[in-house]
Amino acid sequence: MTLNPGFIDSQATVFDATLLMTRLGYHHLPVIDEERVVGIITASDLMLAKKNDPVYLVQHISRQSDVAGLSAVAEKLPNLLVEWVGAQTRARQISHIFTAISDAITTRLIELAIEKFGAAPVPFCWLGFGSQARGEQLLGADQDNGLLISNQMTETDKAWFEKLATYVCDGLNACGYVYCPGKVMATTDEWRQSLSGWQHTIDRWTRSPTPDAVMRVSIFFDLRAVYGDESLCQQLQGYMLRQASKNSIFLAALAANVLEHTPPIGIFRRFLVERNGEHRDTLDLKKRGVMPIIDMVRIHSLANGLPQVNTHERIAELVRQKVLAIADGRNLEDAFDYLMQLRVSEQVKQLTRGDQVSNYYNPNNLPELGRKHLRDAFTVIHDAQEAVRLNYRSGL
Known part of the structure; x- marks a missing residue:
């Protein structure tokens, strides 16, 4: 039996308990409320609490070896949302957390695809659009993604990127990020292009701002590199901004x-x-x-x-x-x-x-x-x- 054991106040945080138990080398710690023992916190309790921590979740996602494992992690998100809101976490932080989790799942799916199909033949960048790009995802988000590929890509290389897109989009759907109803996904040819191909698409959209083009632009213009060569994304975004900012007719259609x-x-x-x-x-x-x-x-x-x-x-x-x-x-x-x-x-x-x-x-x-x-x-x-x-x- 430990004489004069340490204790922790009932109003302390999980982080406080972790720090104290680590420092003292304890596996059990009495919880005190107004000088009265109201419970015991254990090392196992802290491990369970840690599983709901966003940093732990992202690390846990990176260690999954298949789509089933990723899907099992994603299934916990509704319950975690309830817990985070109950802990007074603000919506801005929650949306950042949800985006970090979807980024981690996307990244792991791409890594698994590379393990399966071999290394990419040329540099590429997986793009997130819409709420994922903005870091504003919440529960129930569908897929909005695309592939930006180096101009070095040959006709033979295209088959590899098509397989990558199918594997990742199918995996995301299995994890609860359902297929985009408007097919704004890397599996669609229009959303899987070389840098020069994307630039031609932007030219077409801005020159002829039809209602369909404006709808697609509204999704595309919120873009971010999720995986791969970020310089490709920077080049594409720079081109997009130059074309859009100088075109008053296009801006009027967007308005x-x-x-x-x-x-x-x-x-x-x-x-x-x-x-x-x-x-x-x-x-x-x-x-x-x-x-x-x-x-x-x-x-x-x-x-x-x-x-x-x-x-x-x-x-x-x-x-x-x-x-x-x-x-x-x-x-x-x-x-x-x-x-x-x-x-x-x-x-x-x-x-x-x-x-x-x-x-x-x-x-x-x-x-x-x-x-x-x-x-x-x-x-x-x-x-x-x-x-x-x-x-x-x-x-x-």
């Missing part, structure tokens, strides 16, 4: 797309909710709230040739460049954070009830102050869209 999704608030600041169907009395927080902010910040960034991709980083740079006033930048950030937090909180409630995760939300579930904050967020979006209308629609 028209941005203005299609207006915030769901009407006269006297009343919420505009769905009137029938399975989503009756609800509104889509992502489509009518989060995405308009992302789209507006993107078009300002493209017009000014800014390389940032994350929405917060874009807003900060737009303020530094005096494209946005300080107050306008803060308002957009606050609105974005509030809507993301509301999405995460509602997703946790849906998971707890056993419902399918969605972005629909009934504003009547909010207290009066919460409804005021939601109205304020939608008003910020409305005002910012008016600025987009004034700045870019004249190009048509």
Whole structure:
């Protein structure tokens, strides 16, 4: 028996307990609340807690030897979301964690593919688009990815990259990142090209901004290197920014797309909710709230040739460049954070009830102050869209 054993307060963190037990060499530690023993924490408890740590998860993913192992890790994400929100983790941090996990799964799938098919014949870069590129993924994200390949690629080399794309996209689907309904994936020829091929595609999109081209551009212009030769991604992004920033007709077409999704608030600041169907009395927080902010910040960034991709980083740079006033930048950030937090909180409630995760939300579930904050967020979006209308629609 240990005389005068150490102890830890019940309000201490898991990190505190780990540090103390390591220093003292203990495998068991009494937990004290107001000078009374209320429990015992063990080394096994700390190991279990560590499994929910994002750093541990990413390391654990890197050690998986097959798709089944990766899928087993991914299956834990809904429960982990509930735990992280319960621990008061903010939506911004949660989205960064989810993105880091999807990056790690993608990277491991590529490594497994290389083990299976052999080394890549020429340099390449696996691209993440959309929310993965921005570092803003949440639960239920589908795939948006592509392959950027060195111009050294020959016709013979193409078969290797097609096999890579199929293996990785199938693996991602098995891990819960479902196939993109619009086929924005490396398995599609248009989203698996050489650097020069991608440059020609950008030229076509910007010269003839059809509705389909604008939709694809809105996904593509948020891009980031997930694996491989990052210099290829930098070259492509630089070319894209040069082509987009000088083309007023293209920016006007992009602005028209941005203005299609207006915030769901009407006269006297009343919420505009769905009137029938399975989503009756609800509104889509992502489509009518989060995405308009992302789209507006993107078009300002493209017009000014800014390389940032994350929405917060874009807003900060737009303020530094005096494209946005300080107050306008803060308002957009606050609105974005509030809507993301509301999405995460509602997703946790849906998971707890056993419902399918969605972005629909009934504003009547909010207290009066919460409804005021939601109205304020939608008003910020409305005002910012008016600025987009004034700045870019004249190009048509």
